[in-house]
Amino acid sequence: MNVIETQELRRTFGSKDAVRSLDLRVPAGSVCALLGPNGAGKTTTIKMLMNLIRPSGGQARVLGVDSRRLGAVEKARIGYVSENHEMPEWMTVRAFLDYCREFYPTWDRELEAKLLTRFALPEERSLKHLSRGMKMKAALLAALAYRPELLVLDEPFSGLDPAVREDFVRGLFEATGDGEWSILVSSHDIDEVERFVDWIAFIDDGRLVISESLESLQARFRRVEVTLADQMMIRAEELPPAWRDLQQSGKLVRFIDTAHMEADGGRLYAERFPGAAMTAGPLSLRDIYLTVARMTRV
Amino acid sequence: MNSLIWHIIKKDLRRFRALLAMWCAALVIRVVAAGLVGNDTGGRMEAGMVILFVLILFLNALMVTRVVAEDSPLKEAAFWRSRPITGRQMMTAKVFFLVVWTLILPALVVVAAGYAYGFTGWECVAVAAGQLIIHASIGALFLTTSILTQRVWAAVLGVLVLLVAVQISRGARVTPEEASPFESVSLGLSGVSVATAVGMVALGAAVTWVYRERRRPVAAAVLIAGAAGIYVAGEFWRVDFLGWVPALERLEARVDPRGAGKVRPLKTNASSSINGVNYRQLQAALEWTGSTPEELSLPYRVEGRVDLGNGTELMQSRKIRRSAPYDLGPALKELGVENLQSYVQGLNANHVTLAELTDREMGRLEAASSMWTGKVFTVVGGLEVRARVPVKPGARVEAGAYRIDVVEVDFERGRLEIRIVERQPAMPKWGDGALDSGYHILGRDFALINTRRKEAMVTTGGGNSCSTQDSFLKINRTQLQFGPTTAGQILDREELAEWLADAELVKFRFREDRRVVTEATVALAETL
Structure with a gap:
C-alpha cells in the first residue's frame, strides 16, 4: 500500500517542463526524502500532491484519492509544512493553534501541549514576531497535533540553525514515535534527513532518478579503494558503467560502485584489478546524493 | 451554515476588528453629521460630509479587498488551501461576512438614522x-x-483603471448621464454601478467557482467576461426601476394620459467617435401637451415603441421640460388668499421630450410614423402645504425629515430676499421620482401669505442656490426672491415690514400621484 503514488505526473509552466513523467511511490509507514537540486521539481511535485496546483498531465493519488479531488476529508488526514506557505502572521501562537484546532476533529491537545513545551514557543507572541525557526516549529506543531496519517514537509530545514533543526527533528520523532505515520520530506539538508528517513526519491530536472529504500541504496553504493600491484593507468571508460567518479593517484584508485552486490563478495573488483588490495566501504547519503547528482548531469 | 464557516467568519472578525470599528464609526458619524449640517452655515460640515462619504467608499473597498486577500482563492501559498475546508465553505464565509458588514450594516444604519430623522417608510x-x-x-x-x-494595491489600481476606462468611454458622449439608462448620477458610476450591483449574483457564482476550481486563466477569463458583460448590460439594458415600484400601481390617476402630440423631424443632437466608430445621437421629439384646468399634470417618464415602418425603436423620455412654474393659484385660494388681481397664473401645459435614439451609423434614421405605444408614467397631483414658518431670522420649522431654517430676511434694497436652508432625505437618482414624496424644484414652491390682508407673494426666483447631496441626506441652500403681492406693488419699506409682520412663509410641495398606463396609444395630431 502506497500513501503516495504518481503515474506519469507532469507539470509545465509555459514552455518549461517543471515535472516530467514522474512515477513516484511512497510506501505507507515510510519516511520518504524527496531529494534533488534546486529547480529539480520537488516543490512543484509536492504542490501537485497537495492539490495546490493542477498537474498538466498524468495522475497522482494521495491516500488513495486522486490529488485533484483531494478534499476536506483527505486534508484532515494530511499535515503540510512548507517554507513557502503563508501563515496568519497577525495571530499569536495561541490564537494560531486555536484557529487550527477547529479544523481537525482528531486534534490531540496533549500532544499540542507536549510539543509546545518541546519547541518552547511563546504562546502570546504573534507569529510575525517569531524567528524563522520558531515559525517553522509553530507550523510543524500545527501539522502534528492532529496526528495526520501523512505528513508532507517541503524544505522544512531551510534557513534554520543547527539548534533549531535539532529541536525540529526531535519534535518530529517525539510526535511520530507512536502510531502509523507516513512522511514525505523534501530537503537540501541531507545529513539531517538521513537521520530519520527510510525511503529515498531523487529527482532531477523534473525526472525521477531514484526511488528506493535507504537501506537498499546504502547497500548498493560503495566507495571502493584499490591499491594496484603495479603502476598502471586506469581509464574510466574501461570500467563498468556502474563504477563512477574514478580518481587515481599513483597506485591508489578510488571509485564509487553504484551497483554493489554484497553477495558477490568483491569478485568483480578482483577480476578487474587482479592482485590488488581492495576495500569497499559504505557511503553517506550525502555522498550518494552527490554521486547521483553528478551521474544525472553527465 | 456549518461550524467551519462560522470559524472563518469569527477569524475574520478578529482579523479586521480595527477596520470594522473604523467602518462602523464612519457610518455612524456620517448619519449623525448629516443631521447637524442644517445648523452649519459655513459649509464646512457639508465639505466634511463629502469627505466622510468618500472615506466610507474607500473603507468599503479596503474591506472587500483585504477580506479576499486574507484567504485568496488563487494564491497557492494561502494558508487555508492546505486546510480541510472547501472552496465553497470559504467563499460562503467571505460573502456572508462582506454582505453583513458592507451591505446590511450600512443599510440598517441609514434606516435607523432615517427613522430617527423622521423619514417616511418609503424614504x-x-x-x-x-x-x-x-x-x-x-x-x-x-x-x-x-x-x-x-x-490590495493592485486591486485599487485595477479598479481605477477600469473606472477611468469606463468614464472615458462614457465621456466620449456628449451627455453621458442623460444617455445612461439608469440616470444614476448620484451613484457616481452611473449605470455601470447599478448594473454591477445587479450582476453581483452572476459574479458571486463565478467567484464561488473560482474558489472551488482555482484555475487562474479560466478564472480571469470568467471574471473579465463577467465584468464586461455587466458593463455592457449597464450600457444597453434598460432597467425599468419605476415599473418595479409597487406604489405606482396603487396611486390614483387624475389625468388621462392621452393627449395631442406632434412629432418633430429627427435631428442630430451630437456625435462623437470612439475607436474609429462614429456614434450619433439622434433625437426624436414628441411634444405632448396635457392639461386640465384644476390639476397639474406632469408627464414624468414616457417610453414607447415607435413604428418606423421598417421596424420599431424604443423611445424613452430623457428629461422633463417644464414650460412654466406651478400654478399656485388654486393652492393660494385654499389658504384664504382672495386678492389675486396681480397674480399671473403659470401655464399648466407640460412638455416632454420623448426618446433619444442612438445609432452607430451615420445613416439617416427614418422618421417616426404616426403613432407610438408603450408604457406611460404620469405624475399628477396638486399642491399641498408642506411647512409654514414665520418670516423671522432664526425661525425654523420641521416636518418629519424635512426642515427649513430661515437664515436671513433682507428687504433693505427694495426687494425681499429670504435665505433658507432646507434639509430633506436624499434618494438615489432613480429613486428621486419614484419614492421621494418631497420632490420639488428650488425656489419655485414658496409663497408668503398674509391671511389678514388675504394677499400673497410668490417667489420670483431663487438665487445663490446650492445643494449638497450625500447618499443619505440632501441639503439645499437658496435665496428666495419675492416680487409684488398678489394684490399689487408694495412701495415702501414700512408697508413691507407691516405686511411681513402678519405673513408666514409657506412651503408647498407637489403631491405626486403616479399612474402607470401600459400600452397607451396616442394618436399624433401632426407629423412634421
Whole structure:
C-alpha cells in the first residue's frame, strides 16, 4: 500500500517542463526524502500532491484519492509544512493553534501541549514576531497535533540553525514515535534527513532518478579503494558503467560502485584489478546524493 | 451554515476588528453629521460630509479587498488551501461576512438614522436601497479585481483603471448621464454601478467557482467576461426601476394620459467617435401637451415603441421640460388668499421630450410614423402645504425629515430676499421620482401669505442656490426672491415690514400621484 503514488505526473509552466513523467511511490509507514537540486521539481511535485496546483498531465493519488479531488476529508488526514506557505502572521501562537484546532476533529491537545513545551514557543507572541525557526516549529506543531496519517514537509530545514533543526527533528520523532505515520520530506539538508528517513526519491530536472529504500541504496553504493600491484593507468571508460567518479593517484584508485552486490563478495573488483588490495566501504547519503547528482548531469 | 464557516467568519472578525470599528464609526458619524449640517452655515460640515462619504467608499473597498486577500482563492501559498475546508465553505464565509458588514450594516444604519430623522417608510426604503446599490457596486468591482490581482494595491489600481476606462468611454458622449439608462448620477458610476450591483449574483457564482476550481486563466477569463458583460448590460439594458415600484400601481390617476402630440423631424443632437466608430445621437421629439384646468399634470417618464415602418425603436423620455412654474393659484385660494388681481397664473401645459435614439451609423434614421405605444408614467397631483414658518431670522420649522431654517430676511434694497436652508432625505437618482414624496424644484414652491390682508407673494426666483447631496441626506441652500403681492406693488419699506409682520412663509410641495398606463396609444395630431 502506497500513501503516495504518481503515474506519469507532469507539470509545465509555459514552455518549461517543471515535472516530467514522474512515477513516484511512497510506501505507507515510510519516511520518504524527496531529494534533488534546486529547480529539480520537488516543490512543484509536492504542490501537485497537495492539490495546490493542477498537474498538466498524468495522475497522482494521495491516500488513495486522486490529488485533484483531494478534499476536506483527505486534508484532515494530511499535515503540510512548507517554507513557502503563508501563515496568519497577525495571530499569536495561541490564537494560531486555536484557529487550527477547529479544523481537525482528531486534534490531540496533549500532544499540542507536549510539543509546545518541546519547541518552547511563546504562546502570546504573534507569529510575525517569531524567528524563522520558531515559525517553522509553530507550523510543524500545527501539522502534528492532529496526528495526520501523512505528513508532507517541503524544505522544512531551510534557513534554520543547527539548534533549531535539532529541536525540529526531535519534535518530529517525539510526535511520530507512536502510531502509523507516513512522511514525505523534501530537503537540501541531507545529513539531517538521513537521520530519520527510510525511503529515498531523487529527482532531477523534473525526472525521477531514484526511488528506493535507504537501506537498499546504502547497500548498493560503495566507495571502493584499490591499491594496484603495479603502476598502471586506469581509464574510466574501461570500467563498468556502474563504477563512477574514478580518481587515481599513483597506485591508489578510488571509485564509487553504484551497483554493489554484497553477495558477490568483491569478485568483480578482483577480476578487474587482479592482485590488488581492495576495500569497499559504505557511503553517506550525502555522498550518494552527490554521486547521483553528478551521474544525472553527465 | 456549518461550524467551519462560522470559524472563518469569527477569524475574520478578529482579523479586521480595527477596520470594522473604523467602518462602523464612519457610518455612524456620517448619519449623525448629516443631521447637524442644517445648523452649519459655513459649509464646512457639508465639505466634511463629502469627505466622510468618500472615506466610507474607500473603507468599503479596503474591506472587500483585504477580506479576499486574507484567504485568496488563487494564491497557492494561502494558508487555508492546505486546510480541510472547501472552496465553497470559504467563499460562503467571505460573502456572508462582506454582505453583513458592507451591505446590511450600512443599510440598517441609514434606516435607523432615517427613522430617527423622521423619514417616511418609503424614504427609509429608498435611502437603504441606495446604500445597498452603492456598496454592492463598490464591493463587486473590488471583489473581482482583488481576486484576480491578489494584492490590495493592485486591486485599487485595477479598479481605477477600469473606472477611468469606463468614464472615458462614457465621456466620449456628449451627455453621458442623460444617455445612461439608469440616470444614476448620484451613484457616481452611473449605470455601470447599478448594473454591477445587479450582476453581483452572476459574479458571486463565478467567484464561488473560482474558489472551488482555482484555475487562474479560466478564472480571469470568467471574471473579465463577467465584468464586461455587466458593463455592457449597464450600457444597453434598460432597467425599468419605476415599473418595479409597487406604489405606482396603487396611486390614483387624475389625468388621462392621452393627449395631442406632434412629432418633430429627427435631428442630430451630437456625435462623437470612439475607436474609429462614429456614434450619433439622434433625437426624436414628441411634444405632448396635457392639461386640465384644476390639476397639474406632469408627464414624468414616457417610453414607447415607435413604428418606423421598417421596424420599431424604443423611445424613452430623457428629461422633463417644464414650460412654466406651478400654478399656485388654486393652492393660494385654499389658504384664504382672495386678492389675486396681480397674480399671473403659470401655464399648466407640460412638455416632454420623448426618446433619444442612438445609432452607430451615420445613416439617416427614418422618421417616426404616426403613432407610438408603450408604457406611460404620469405624475399628477396638486399642491399641498408642506411647512409654514414665520418670516423671522432664526425661525425654523420641521416636518418629519424635512426642515427649513430661515437664515436671513433682507428687504433693505427694495426687494425681499429670504435665505433658507432646507434639509430633506436624499434618494438615489432613480429613486428621486419614484419614492421621494418631497420632490420639488428650488425656489419655485414658496409663497408668503398674509391671511389678514388675504394677499400673497410668490417667489420670483431663487438665487445663490446650492445643494449638497450625500447618499443619505440632501441639503439645499437658496435665496428666495419675492416680487409684488398678489394684490399689487408694495412701495415702501414700512408697508413691507407691516405686511411681513402678519405673513408666514409657506412651503408647498407637489403631491405626486403616479399612474402607470401600459400600452397607451396616442394618436399624433401632426407629423412634421
